[in-house]
Amino acid sequence: FCSQQEHAYPADELMPLTCRGRVRGQEPSRGDVDDALGKFSLTLIDTLDTLVVLNKTKEFEEAVKKVIKDVNLDNDIVVSVFETNIRVLGGLLGGHSVAIMLKEKGEYMQWYNGELLHMAKELGYKLLPAFNTTSGLPYPRVNLKFGVRHPEARTGTESDTCTACAGTLILEFAALSRFTGTSIFEEYARKALDFIWEKRQRSSNLVGVTINIHTGDWVRKDSGVGAGIDSYYEYLLKAYVLLGDDSFLERFNTHYDAIMRYISQPPLLLDVHIHKPMLNARTWMDSLLAFFPGLQVLKGDIRPAIETHEMLYQVIKKHNFLPEAFTTDFRVHWAQHPLRPEFAESTYFLYKATGDPYYLEVGKTLIENLNKYARVPCGFAAMKDVRTGSHEDRMDSFFLAEMFKYLYLLFADKEDMIFDIEDYIFTTEAHLLPLWLSTTNQTISKKNTSTEYTELDDSNFDWTCPNTQILFPNDPMFAQSIREPLKNVVDKSCPRGISRAEESLGSGPKPPLRARDFMASNPEHLEILKKMGVSLIHLKDGRVQLVQHAVQAASSLDAEDGLRFMQEMIELSSQQQKEQQLPPRAVQIVSHPFFGRVVLTAGPAQFGMDLSKHKAGTRGFVATIKPYNGCSEITNPEAVKEKIALMQRGQCMFAEKARNIQKAGAIGGIVIDDNEGSSSDTAPLFQMAGDGKNTDDITIPMLFLFNKEGNIILDAIREYEAVEVLLSDKAKDRATIFKGKMIPNYIFDSNLEMENMDQKSSENDSHKPNSEEAPSESQDAGAISEEPEGGGESSGVGDPDPLSPASTDSASVSMADEDPHTSGHTEASALEPACTPGDSQPQEQNTQTEAKAHWDSKAQPMESILADWNEDIEAFEMMEKDEL
Numbered sequence: 001f002c003s004q005q006e007h008a009y010p011a012d013e014l015m016p017l018t019c020r021g022r023v024r025g026q027e028p029s030r031g032d033v034d035d036a037l038g039k040f041s042l043t044l045i046d047t048l049d050t051l052v053v054l055n056k057t058k059e060f061e062e063a064v065k066k067v068i069k070d071v072n073l074d075n076d077i078v079v080s081v082f083e084t085n086i087r088v089l090g091g092l093l094g095g096h097s098v099a100i101m102l103k104e105k106g107e108y109m110q111w112y113n114g115e116l117l118h119m120a121k122e123l124g125y126k127l128l129p130a131f132n133t134t135s136g137l138p139y140p141r142v143n144l145k146f147g148v149r150h151p152e153a154r155t156g157t158e159s160d161t162c163t164a165c166a167g168t169l170i171l172e173f174a175a176l177s178r179f180t181g182t183s184i185f186e187e188y189a190r191k192a193l194d195f196i197w198e199k200r201q202r203s204s205n206l207v208g209v210t211i212n213i214h215t216g217d218w219v220r221k222d223s224g225v226g227a228g229i230d231s232y233y234e235y236l237l238k239a240y241v242l243l244g245d246d247s248f249l250e251r252f253n254t255h256y257d258a259i260m261r262y263i264s265q266p267p268l269l270l271d272v273h274i275h276k277p278m279l280n281a282r283t284w285m286d287s288l289l290a291f292f293p294g295l296q297v298l299k300g301d302i303r304p305a306i307e308t309h310e311m312l313y314q315v316i317k318k319h320n321f322l323p324e325a326f327t328t329d330f331r332v333h334w335a336q337h338p339l340r341p342e343f344a345e346s347t348y349f350l351y352k353a354t355g356d357p358y359y360l361e362v363g364k365t366l367i368e369n370l371n372k373y374a375r376v377p378c379g380f381a382a383m384k385d386v387r388t389g390s391h392e393d394r395m396d397s398f399f400l401a402e403m404f405k406y407l408y409l410l411f412a413d414k415e416d417m418i419f420d421i422e423d424y425i426f427t428t429e430a431h432l433l434p435l436w437l438s439t440t441n442q443t444i445s446k447k448n449t450s451t452e453y454t455e456l457d458d459s460n461f462d463w464t465c466p467n468t469q470i471l472f473p474n475d476p477m478f479a480q481s482i483r484e485p486l487k488n489v490v491d492k493s494c495p496r497g498i499s500r501a502e503e504s505l506g507s508g509p510k511p512p513l514r515a516r517d518f519m520a521s522n523p524e525h526l527e528i529l530k531k532m533g534v535s536l537i538h539l540k541d542g543r544v545q546l547v548q549h550a551v552q553a554a555s556s557l558d559a560e561d562g563l564r565f566m567q568e569m570i571e572l573s574s575q576q577q578k579e580q581q582l583p584p585r586a587v588q589i590v591s592h593p594f595f596g597r598v599v600l601t602a603g604p605a606q607f608g609m610d611l612s613k614h615k616a617g618t619r620g621f622v623a624t625i626k627p628y629n630g631c632s633e634i635t636n637p638e639a640v641k642e643k644i645a646l647m648q649r650g651q652c653m654f655a656e657k658a659r660n661i662q663k664a665g666a667i668g669g670i671v672i673d674d675n676e677g678s679s680s681d682t683a684p685l686f687q688m689a690g691d692g693k694n695t696d697d698i699t700i701p702m703l704f705l706f707n708k709e710g711n712i713i714l715d716a717i718r719e720y721e722a723v724e725v726l727l728s729d730k731a732k733d734r735a736t737i738f739k740g741k742m743i744p745n746y747i748f749d750s751n752l753e754m755e756n757m758d759q760k761s762s763e764n765d766s767h768k769p770n771s772e773e774a775p776s777e778s779q780d781a782g783a784i785s786e787e788p789e790g791g792g793e794s795s796g797v798g799d800p801d802p803l804s805p806a807s808t809d810s811a812s813v814s815m816a817d818e819d820p821h822t823s824g825h826t827e828a829s830a831l832e833p834a835c836t837p838g839d840s841q842p843q844e845q846n847t848q849t850e851a852k853a854h855w856d857s858k859a860q861p862m863e864s865i866l867a868d869w870n871e872d873i874e875a876f877e878m879m880e881k882d883e884l
Helices: 002-008 031-036 042-053 057-070 081-105 115-131 163-167 170-180 184-198 230-243 246-263 287-299 302-319 342-354 358-374 397-411 435-439 478-486 523-531 556-579 654-663 707-720 837-857 862-880
Strands: 013-015 020-022 078-080 141-143 160-162 210-212 218-220 284-286 325-327 332-334 382-385 390-392 424-426 432-434 534-538 544-549 585-589 598-602 618-624 644-648 668-672 702-705 724-728 810-815 825-827
Touching: 002 013, 002 020, 002 042, 013 042, 031 078, 031 081, 042 057, 042 081, 042 397, 057 081, 057 115, 078 081, 081 115, 081 141, 081 163, 081 170, 081 397, 081 432, 115 141, 115 170, 115 184, 160 163, 163 184, 163 210, 163 230, 170 184, 170 230, 170 435, 184 230, 230 246, 230 287, 230 424, 230 435, 284 287, 287 302, 287 342, 302 342, 302 358, 302 478, 342 358, 342 397, 342 478, 358 382, 358 397, 358 478, 390 598, 432 435, 523 534, 523 556, 534 556, 544 556, 585 702, 585 707, 598 702, 598 707, 618 668, 618 707, 644 654, 644 707, 654 668, 654 702, 668 707, 668 724, 702 707
Parallel strands: 618 644, 644 668, 668 702
Antiparallel strands: 013 020, 078 141, 160 210, 210 218, 284 325, 325 332, 382 390, 424 432, 534 544, 544 810, 585 598, 585 724, 598 825, 618 724
């Protein structure tokens, strides 16, 4: 929070790697994700009630004054109705709720006169134009200044919205109506909910992911409890709790019965088709469903909540974080993790319901992983790839709004709280709305038309809140008995690739050419292809395309052989891709002043040392070679010997560069892209291929960095001269990097495994994505052969891309060396950002303690210790000045 205020305010979000604010329009567009940004100091508003939960009342009072003084809601900018409602409107209402509570207590906020509520009402009116549809479902986006249909609005042409986007409004809109006495907000939100309920699939009682806002037709007819639907179900139950309207509970119960009947496959929650609910719609789950165990606790159905939560925890233990999506056999499907709080939310609710200390251990694991892998100099950075530990320059507002709130509440005792949290209900963004709103300004008549709802035989549907004495009948081991069968559920589902069955050999004639034997450079093979009606086309980008036209074959039998060949090629391509799934590698800067915090995700090579088989990796100082392209004998071998060579991509094959630097005595190589400005954020990572010759003579590791990531190392050389890096299969924690070396506590503060280390308590005051956001899948690393600039073509037949199915008329196959792989430059976990200069004192004391402990355990020359010590203190002082 301090970093946000110091480096980013008044921007909407903090960019924790570069220590600056994210301002929409000034940074490269991230698509729908940016719809949450409205130039209204998003993170500050979203964090208001978190400050009070963490007993930061003085900071809260100052933050409220900032919001009142600085925030402008009348911006000409198009924002998401859903995100603006839950984050900004919810943040203002949550801030107002705790402000009036503090004012009543008499010590703080005595000057407060409902200013946040006035801003909330202004924002509510700015969102109302989105509801100008025949159905009552809101448009997904609205212009804060011009509404929807104004000529300058630049929105209003959309026809679809997600179910959660339209169904996650009732808490904030009803609270706004109850606080202000203006009923129109609650009316509009109720109308949207009523319409979704009417359009549910009547036979299954399920709803789809996206719906047409004009006709009410389901656009995406898959149904689950994750992205796109999640908070719709949450708000039905919570609307009953907050507003006391029986119809909301009846609707929730009807949906919940369908969820447990069709979607719940303990411990999994799998999407199904709303018209054919016995048919799974996909074989993977997204991370947003992690909220569902918490909702089940609120509903009182504890057993499946424990089961699903335990499964998710096992996935986290495998990957350190919950991947954005993972398969039913627990492999990574989408590798990102934007520090989502849903699992922490469910952990808190399960602990509240069971009192089982096991969930405190779960919370401890979450905190340790955040400190160890996500902490960076200016906050906490989202994980770009949980498999490599690489970061993204992103810290969403929900991280402060939800994650720290739920983790603090998980460990807080009653005396740690300045108010009773049980007097409030959490919105989906964890904002606090007081329960007394249920009896205030009731302008909406409650209908109880029970005949509209299905009669359900379920004892949990009683009109009372769950009683823990019934849920846990005098058995403190109840939760453990449910978890026990699931403790190895992830490890038992090893992510092994399914080997293709051997092709059965028939008694018919032998095919003239098998796909596995084909070589694009063999003239005889090309002649056979021509006879079978298959032509070979060299594309400009180096790929080779095969196209079959049956009418061009020499005979009908040859056409059949051609079709069989194309089908074999498709299968071969798919199989080779599975066999060559190589994760990206890591380049970690370990020298002063980085000390392992900066991690750059790199592309691997098909030749040289396989870093996945050498867990220690290769460590050394870097040196720039001459000539920089590495395509001829190295002229500065004395500078390269026993170092990791830096070179530029282009003008010769990757393998040739590797041989030249190996001959000069280098212990490794990093190839930097020559395409100015290229970045893993915008270009797919690839695997460097050989030159078609035997590459067994290359024994050093070779990695590839895009231009943007490579420049980070080059800039470090210019500033610090001696730069040491570690080449490895994935980022190492600092305990591994500096094993046996004395380093100060402030560098090691996030390594919670060191028992002799003073634990620093963090005072950082610390979602729902746009449902239409679909992170790009990142699993395979393809290969690309580097070519001389003068020309030449690389067929890449040995590593083809997925091929299009062949038909009897014609078929085409594209074989490429390149395959997308998401990657990025990152900074690994680092010291906690300081709010005040005074924080440096205990860190220096820890440095002295650490030095003394190390001196006792292993003798070192005093001069060496003092030199290391001074260097580390100098590094700390530089970080204090934010020069990193």
